[in-house]
Amino acid sequence: xxxxxxxxxxxxxxxxxxxxxxxxxxxxxxxxxxxxxxxxxxxxxxxxxxxxxxxxxxxxxxxxxxxxxxxxxxxxxxxxxxxxxxxxxxxxxxxxxxxxxxxxxxxxxxxxxxxxxxxxxxxxxxxxxxxxxxxxxxxxxxxxxxxxxxxxxxxxxxxxxxxxxxxxxxxxxxxxxxxxxxxxxxxxxxxxxxxxxxxxxxxxxxxxxxxxxxxxxxxxxxxxxxxxxxxxxxxxxxxxxxxxxxxxxxxxxxxxxxxxxxxxxxxxxxxxxxxxxxxxxxxxxxxxxxxxxxxxxxxxxxxxxxxxxxxxxxxxxxxxxxxxxxxxxxxxxxxxxxxxxxxxxxxx
Amino acid sequence: xxxxxxxxxxxxxxxxxxxxxxxxxxxxxxxxxxxxxxxxxxxxxxxxxxxxxxxxxxxxxxxxxxxxxxxxxxxxxxxxxxxxxxxxxxxxxxxxxxxxxxxxxxxxxxxxxxxxxxxxxxxxxxxxxxxxxxxxxxxxxxxxxxxxxxxxxxxxxxxxxxxxxxxxxxxxxxxxxxxxxxxxxxxxxxxxxxxxxxxxxxxxxxxxxxxxxxxxxxxxxxxxxxxxxxxxxxxxxxxxxxxx
Numbered sequence: 159x160x161x162x163x164x165x166x167x168x169x170x171x172x173x174x175x176x177x178x179x180x181x182x183x184x185x186x187x188x189x190x191x192x193x194x195x196x197x198x199x200x201x202x203x204x205x206x207x208x209x210x211x212x213x214x215x216x217x218x219x220x221x222x223x224x225x226x227x228x229x230x231x232x233x234x235x236x237x238x239x240x241x242x243x244x245x246x247x248x249x250x251x252x253x254x255x256x257x258x259x260x261x262x263x264x265x266x267x268x269x270x271x272x273x274x275x276x277x278x279x280x281x282x283x284x285x286x287x288x289x290x291x292x293x294x295x296x297x298x299x300x301x302x303x304x305x306x307x308x309x310x311x312x313x314x315x316x317x318x319x320x321x322x323x324x325x326x327x328x329x330x331x332x333x334x335x336x337x338x339x340x341x342x343x344x345x346x347x348x349x350x351x352x353x354x355x356x357x358x359x360x361x362x363x364x365x366x367x368x369x370x371x372x373x374x375x376x377x378x379x380x381x382x383x384x385x386x387x388x389x390x391x392x393x394x395x396x397x398x399x400x401x402x403x404x405x406x407x408x409x410x411x412x413x414x415x416x417x418x419x420x421x422x423x424x425x426x427x428x429x430x431x432x433x434x435x436x437x438x439x440x441x442x443x444x445x446x447x448x449x450x451x452x453x454x455x456x457x458x459x460x461x462x463x464x465x466x467x468x469x470x471x472x473x474x475x476x477x478x479x480x481x482x483x484x485x486x487x488x489x490x491x492x493x494x495x496x497x498x499x500x501x502x503x504x505x506x
Numbered sequence: 507x508x509x510x511x512x513x514x515x516x517x518x519x520x521x522x523x524x525x526x527x528x529x530x531x532x533x534x535x536x537x538x539x540x541x542x543x544x545x546x547x548x549x550x551x552x553x554x555x556x557x558x559x560x561x562x563x564x565x566x567x568x569x570x571x572x573x574x575x576x577x578x579x580x581x582x583x584x585x586x587x588x589x590x591x592x593x594x595x596x597x598x599x600x601x602x603x604x605x606x607x608x609x610x611x612x613x614x615x616x617x618x619x620x621x622x623x624x625x626x627x628x629x630x631x632x633x634x635x636x637x638x639x640x641x642x643x644x645x646x647x648x649x650x651x652x653x654x655x656x657x658x659x660x661x662x663x664x665x666x667x668x669x670x671x672x673x674x675x676x677x678x679x680x681x682x683x684x685x686x687x688x689x690x691x692x693x694x695x696x697x698x699x700x701x702x703x704x705x706x707x708x709x710x711x712x713x714x715x716x717x718x719x720x721x722x723x724x725x726x727x728x729x730x731x732x733x734x735x736x737x738x739x740x741x742x743x744x745x746x747x748x749x750x
Contacts, residue, residue: 286648291631300642308640340632415648417730434701
């Protein structure tokens with residue numbers, strides 16, 4: 159039998175292990191001042207959103223992170239922003255062609271990845287949203303997404319003691335309003351910056367490309383970079399890329415926003431950063447693989463006339479296709495998707 | 507350079523101080539009242555039947571709109587009274603009474619304000635107060651403020667449930683629905699007493715002149731389709747009732 163002294167010692171050791179485990183686990187979700195510093199990648203231009211009226215702070219960022227992962231923002235508390243914007247898919251939705259909402263409802267567009275948002279002047283495939291801070295209102299209030307109202311969210315959060323103290327930590331008092339909710343979400347999503355892929359390291363000389371990847375980059379610059387312009391891999395314009403409109407979705411894209419005939423069936427040129435992990439592809443998620451996309455541009459499905467603003471890449475040889483895909487895979491940014499600042503805090 | 511004599515310095519300071527005081531002393535309060543009418547009768551929701559220009563009957567269930575950038579017009583130009591926006595709601599009596607302080611004394615020939623929300627304020631992100639998107643006057647899918655909401659019912663409406671739904675907004679050309687309102691009056695005031703300006707807002711004007719709205723054809727406007735048509739109508743809905 160253990161004597162008193164050694165049993166005390168054992169309990170002490172157990173206790174300290176538990177304590178150390180507990181604190182390291184909590185520290186893991188801690189956000190420091192440095193974590194919320196806006197660091198502009200060397201190759202990137204000046205961001206369009208600069209947190210001017212939304213000063214970055216660890217407490218506001220932490221609140222935004224919690225809101226992003228909390229299904230409380232949806233009508234029946236089943237669906238959070240993160241339900242469709244999965245970190246592991248660069249905040250896109252792997253394997254889902256169209257967005258999913260509450261009650262199993264399905265939207266009409268593919269979930270876009272969330273990255274480098276502060277370099278965008280409009281949002282959504284049709285550019286209907288004109289400012290990063292008001293962007294969340296669209297999925298929150300959309301009947302086939304979260305189907306909730308801002309007023310109701312404020313009521314739900316105000317009835318929650320934890321959120322009251324979260325808002326106090328973030329803003330100095332317990333007032334909960336839409337401006338604070340939206341600005342906190344913006345701090346979280348605005349800091350999702352992806353600029354540390356193999357491609358980025360290759361550019362700054364800290365990594366090397368294989369021959370295939372180098373050939374792929376060359377091909378890319380000749381054939382794709384006109385729209386998918388480096389370093390953001392989009393020129394942020396709206397274009398008709400020759401996809402035949404889906405007869406069920408009947409999605410007019412940009413035209414439904416501007417009311418201009420010419421804008422019908424135009425969609426935002428998406429960034430290709432993290433493209434290998436954000437399948438399926440196109441605004442309606444109709445293609446599962448990168449090779450499907452590359453084949454599309456030389457297939458009968460490609461409407462050359464409608465896509466007159468898009469560079470005709472023509473038929474790619476099997477080798478060229480292999481090179482391009484090898485290059486596109488260098489755009490995957492593991493440091494971004496495994497960045498601990500963006501991990502679900504409810505996993506605590 | 508020679509320094510100014512101390513006496514000049516003193517006199518200049520005194521003059522600045524006097525001007526400052528004059529400015530503060532001779533400022534007064536004024537209150538803007540908005541009275542919602544249909545033709546010549548004060549509006550009554552839900553129960554009262556109205557008639558449009560085509561003899562189609564209707565009732566009204568909601569009436570809300572934004573005004574902002576309120577200024578007085580004088581011979582010397584425009585005097586800005588307030589750069590704020592106000593959300594006027596028929597069902598909220600407090601929202602129909604706007605108080606302003608520090609109005610400089612003078613002779614005014616009219617009032618000017620914006621019906622709607624300026625384009626810059628449509629693109630400024632999350633805001634509080636009158637422009638809080640939680641007020642229900644904000645479009646999320648094509649972001650921007652709804653400047654005016656008029657809702658009701660008519661047996662002639664082609665929409666489900668005989669609904670009439672006119673949600674008018676849009677700050678981009680060619681669907682810009684922001685309208686500048688200018689009303690003339692004569693107001694001589696030293697503002698020793700508080701002034702009241704009473705405006706009549708005739709809802710019937712939204713449905714006629716320049717374009718009579720036929721409920722069987724246009725029963726719902728919730729985006730740019732037909733929006734400017736209604737905006738060109740609502741530009742005439744204000745008139746001066748009285749000044750006290």
